[in-house]
Amino acid sequence: xxxxxxxxxxxxxxxxxxxxxxxxxxxxxxxxxxxxxxxxxxxxxxxxxxxxxxxxxxxxxxxxxxxxxxxxxxxxxxxxxxxxxxxxxxxxxxxxxxxxxxxxxxxxxxx
Amino acid sequence: xxxxxxxxxxxxxxxxxxxxxxxxxxxxxxxxxxxxxxxxxxxxxxxxxxxxxxxxxxxxxxxxxxxxxxxxxxxxxxxxxxxxxxxxxxxxxxxxxxxxxxxxxxxxxxxxxxxxxxxxxxx
Numbered sequence: 532x533x534x535x536x537x538x539x540x541x542x543x544x545x546x547x548x549x550x551x552x553x554x555x556x557x558x559x560x561x562x563x564x565x566x567x568x569x570x571x572x573x574x575x576x577x578x579x580x581x582x583x584x585x586x587x588x589x590x591x592x593x594x595x596x597x598x599x600x601x602x603x604x605x606x607x608x609x610x611x612x613x614x615x616x617x618x619x620x621x622x623x624x625x626x627x628x629x630x631x632x633x634x635x636x637x638x639x640x641x642x
Numbered sequence: 643x644x645x646x647x648x649x650x651x652x653x654x655x656x657x658x659x660x661x662x663x664x665x666x667x668x669x670x671x672x673x674x675x676x677x678x679x680x681x682x683x684x685x686x687x688x689x690x691x692x693x694x695x696x697x698x699x700x701x702x703x704x705x706x707x708x709x710x711x712x713x714x715x716x717x718x719x720x721x722x723x724x725x726x727x728x729x730x731x732x733x734x735x736x737x738x739x740x741x742x743x744x745x746x747x748x749x750x751x752x753x754x755x756x757x758x759x760x761x762x763x764x765x
Contacts, residue, residue, distance in 0.1 A: 534688060565750035576740055576758050577689070582751030589747075620689055624750045628704045631679075631750070633689035 535560070535621055535634035542640040543611045551637045553604040553621030559632055561602040565624030568597055568606045572617045580619075581606060608639070616641045644668035646741050646756035654763050660728040664741030664756050671717050671724055672697050676746040680715065680726045683758075684737035694744070695724055731763045 536554040543549040553560070553568075560566055566584045569577035579588050581597040584604065594609045604623070608615055621634035650662035664678070671678060677696040683689050693705040695715045705713050714727045728735060741756040 563750075567748070567751040569752070576755035577752070578755070579748060579751050579753045582748035582753070586748070588751070588753060622689075622752075629691065629706050630694070630704065631691040631744075631752075633691065635688055 532559070532625055532627070532629050532632045535623060535632060537619075537621060537634040537637045539635075540638045540640065542642055543608075544642045545611055545613065547611050548607060548609045549611060549639065551606045551608075551619055551621075551639070553606070553623075553634045555602050555604070555623050555632070557602055559602075559623040559625045560599065560604050563624045563626065564599075566597065566599055566604040567622045568595075568604075569620045569622065570615075570617045571620065577620060611641055613641050615639060644743070644754050646743065646754055648739075648741055648756040648759045650759055650761075652760050652762060654731050654761065655765055656732055656763060657730055658763075660731050660735065660761060661725060662739055662741070662759055662761075663723055663725045665721070665723040666743075667722075669743065669746065669754075671722055672719050673746070674698060677744045678715075678717065678724045679742045679744055679752060681740045681742055681752070682737040682761075683740070686734075687737070690737075692726070696745075733763050735761065736763045737761060 568581040571577045584599045585597040647665045677694045679694040680692040712729045717724045742752040743754040
């Protein structure tokens with residue numbers, strides 16, 4: 532199972548919106564609604580931000596939203612804030628005995 | 643509040659066995675509503691899912707192909723924890739290892755993570 536493809540970096544100014552793409556295949560993103568997004572600050576564990584393509588866990592800001600089309604998922608951060616500067620990873624369920632594949636990661640910089 | 647607390651050594655020599663433990667508070671390793679996972683992260687391999695265990699009448703286990711021949715996950719119901727055993731480690735196993743829960747509140751989303759353990763394999 533190959534890693535999902537994400538852009539290495541995305542940047543934006545405070546208040547702007549940015550979108551991170553995550554490209555997989557018809558065997559993972561294209562086949563399941565179980566796409567998740569994680570935020571990771573340096574030295575910390577990943578934090579679940581989005582699950583099932585577009586659902587937010589309790590406590591996650593509604594500035595974070597997710598979507599999916601065919602084999603590509605996207606995470607949009609609206610009203611960008613300094614605290615959003617972090618690495619972001621997507622993940623998809625695969626339906627196999629290796630159930631989860633992660634993306635390559637995107638570094639978000641707030642200018 | 644549900645928490646996962648990891649413990650285990652951070653430095654090993656090649657060919658040794660890595661043993662990490664993940665203690666669960668606020669949930670049960672025996673629940674049928676979640677799976678218990680191990681993930682590692684390194685600069686060369688990124689985030690890599692390693693394996694999981696879960697109880698559905700009997701205990702089930704899944705392992706990534708890359709570690710399947712060397713890895714075992716042990717659930718311990720008496721201590722409410724689960725552990726990772728990785729045999730014959732090499733420098734390529736150097737990574738930060740995380741335990742995580744999936745499924746209870748977010749289907750196939752890893753919603754609770756341990757703090758991470760930095761493991762270095764070096765002679």
